[in-house]
Amino acid sequence: MANDNDDCEEQLTFFTTEKPHRTQREIEAAESQIVAQLRDVRxxxxxxxxxxxxxxxxxxxxxxxxxxxxxxxxxxxxxxxxxxxxxxxxxxxxxxxxxxxxxxxxxxxxxxxxxxxxxxxxxxxxxxxxxxxxxxxxxxxxxxxxxxxxxxxxxxxxxxxxxxxxxxxxxxxxxxxxxxxVRREMFDRINSGSVNLKAVEVRRGMQRGPFLDLVTELAAAPLLHQLAPISDGLRKRFEYEELVTRFFAFLYRYEDYGKGGKVVSEFLLNYVRDTNKKLSSPEGDRIAEEMKRQWHEMLEVVRGYFPDGFKKRGPGRKVPRVRFEAIAVGIGLAIRALKDDGDSFKILHIDNIDEWLESDEFKEWTTSDASNNKSNLVGRLEFVRNKMLGR
Known part of the structure; x- marks a missing residue:
């Protein structure tokens, strides 16, 4: 399937070689479109x-x-x-x-x-x-x-x-x-030539396959929408799909993050590629079911023991990615650690959740500016994991 750049090149070739004559109606329609799309940016x-x-x-x-x-x-x-x-x-x-x-x-x-x-x-x-x-x-x-x-x-x-x-x-x-x-559109346009944004576009193109199907299914879960409400604008930009993708990528590979100088976009792209291959293998159905189980168990823990879900307290009550990642992946890591030891995830340490959620340390790990260098990422994921294990 051709990407956006290919489509643009085809259009450019056509318009520069054919040089079609513009009718007055086409010119007027073009001007009307410009007027309709004008942004009042004060x-x-x-x-x-x-x-x-x-x-x-x-x-x-x-x-x-x-x-x-x-x-x-x-x-x-x-x-x-x-x-x-x-x-x-x-x-x-x-x-x-x-x-x-x-x-x-x-x-x-x-x-x-x-x-x-x-x-x-x-x-x-x-x-x-x-x-x-x-x-x-x-x-x-x-x-x-x-x-x-x-x-x-x-x-x-x-x-x-x-x-x-x-x-x-x-x-x-x-x-x-x-x-x-409008702010996000400005950001996208100002940075349209940057390496980071190109990498994001490549990753979205590469997600086509069984992993995308799984992500789309899990992102549509009503329980997720209840626990992590987001704006209509973010929904249209596939924010729920992004949260699901990050959950699995960090759950399985957070310790490998940053190797070779890779930024988060490259890290996620590599994970998506590899997981598409795994889910296309003879073991794909079993792996997909295991991933679904991990996702739903994590959401059930949040529903049962986190009264605010993934939301921040106070006015606005938004769900920053950094907070979602810390809670969701931290819980997932704790559940996996218990099961590796032969225990049930139902014995998670839940007595003081409210206390550490409001602690200065957790807030420091999950401010909106807690950048994704490896030490910050590992720190916030393992902070929640350790709290859920009572460490």
């Missing part, structure tokens, strides 16, 4: 010192109350150390950088986030600046400033630190009138 331009932007990002982050925050759909995007260092180098030598895009989240959309600024484009730049200013980034692979390789922020002269902190960043702030769907 914004203001802001300018803040780097130090202020980093403070707005870091202050309250562990409680998911930081003024500038990373939305769940961007959590998986992570720069390499080289990319981070070169970005800092660009700032140090005075090169201009593109505008950051943020959006004021309206009161009605999510009361818990009202007035906060969702990052639409610029997550990695802000993360990198926070790492650099807090001493967690060691510069490397620099070309123009090669004498700074191995430096951290505090190694710079005090005068240079001051100048760096007060250098300004320009932000385009979308007003609260801009909807979540």
């Amino acid at each position: 914004y203001v331009v802001r300018e803040y010192p780097i130090e202020v932007v980093v403070q707005m990002y870091l202050s309250g982050r562990s409680e998911d109350r930081n003024e500038i925050y990373v939305p769940d759909y961007q959590r998986d995007l992570i720069w390499s150390e080289r990319h981070k260092s070169r970005f800092v180098e660009s700032l140090l030598i005075g090169l201009p950088i593109p505008f950051l895009f943020v959006a004021d989240v309206g009161d009605e959309e999510d009361p818990d986030k009202a007035g906060r600024l969702e990052i639409v484009d610029g997550v990695q730049r802000i993360r990198t600046l926070a790492e650099f200013l807090t001493g967690r980034l060691t510069l490397s692979c620099l070309d123009r400033l090669d004498r700074l390789n191995g430096f951290r922020f505090n190694d710079l002269p005090i005068s240079r630190q001051r100048r760096f902190r007060r250098a300004t960043l320009r932000l385009i702030e979308l007003t609260e009138a801009v909807t979540e769907d």
Whole structure:
């Protein structure tokens, strides 16, 4: 089956070779379509010192109350150390950088986030600046400033630190009138040429097969929708299918995550490919039934012992992927550990679930900005697993 790029190439070949004459009716129809699709994107331009932007990002982050925050759909995007260092180098030598895009989240959309600024484009730049200013980034692979390789922020002269902190960043702030769907569309279009998004598109194309059939079936379960309610916009983007895919990929292979420098998109793609092959084998039906059992047992535990399901407490009550992954996969790992020891999953440790769900440690593991590096992923999955096993 041809992919979107192939279809586009065929159209381009046709229109450049045939050069069909445009009738007045076609021209008018095209103009009408442009008018109908126009977006009313209102914004203001802001300018803040780097130090202020980093403070707005870091202050309250562990409680998911930081003024500038990373939305769940961007959590998986992570720069390499080289990319981070070169970005800092660009700032140090005075090169201009593109505008950051943020959006004021309206009161009605999510009361818990009202007035906060969702990052639409610029997550990695802000993360990198926070790492650099807090001493967690060691510069490397620099070309123009090669004498700074191995430096951290505090190694710079005090005068240079001051100048760096007060250098300004320009932000385009979308007003609260801009909807979540428009914000996501902007993100997709701004990043349409990025490696990460291409990898996601490839994975979706590769999911055709018995594993996709299984994922589609499990994603339609009413119990899942009850425990993890999401917006209609997310449903249309196959968010439930994404949650099911991540559950199995991390349940079976979380310890292999990050090997060879693979990011989450590559990790999931490889898992989908391999599982399609397994489910197409003579043992495929048995494997599929086992996967269904694991999925339904996990959901039953959540229904029985997690009053809020996968939802966060408080206004908004959303289901961030990072929280879903921690709870779902952590429970799945605990059930598997008990069965490996010959025990029933019904003896899971359930007495203090509410206590650790509200603990600072769990919140730290499951903030919307808990990026998917291996230590964070392993940490949150095994935290829930160990709690469910009473460790």
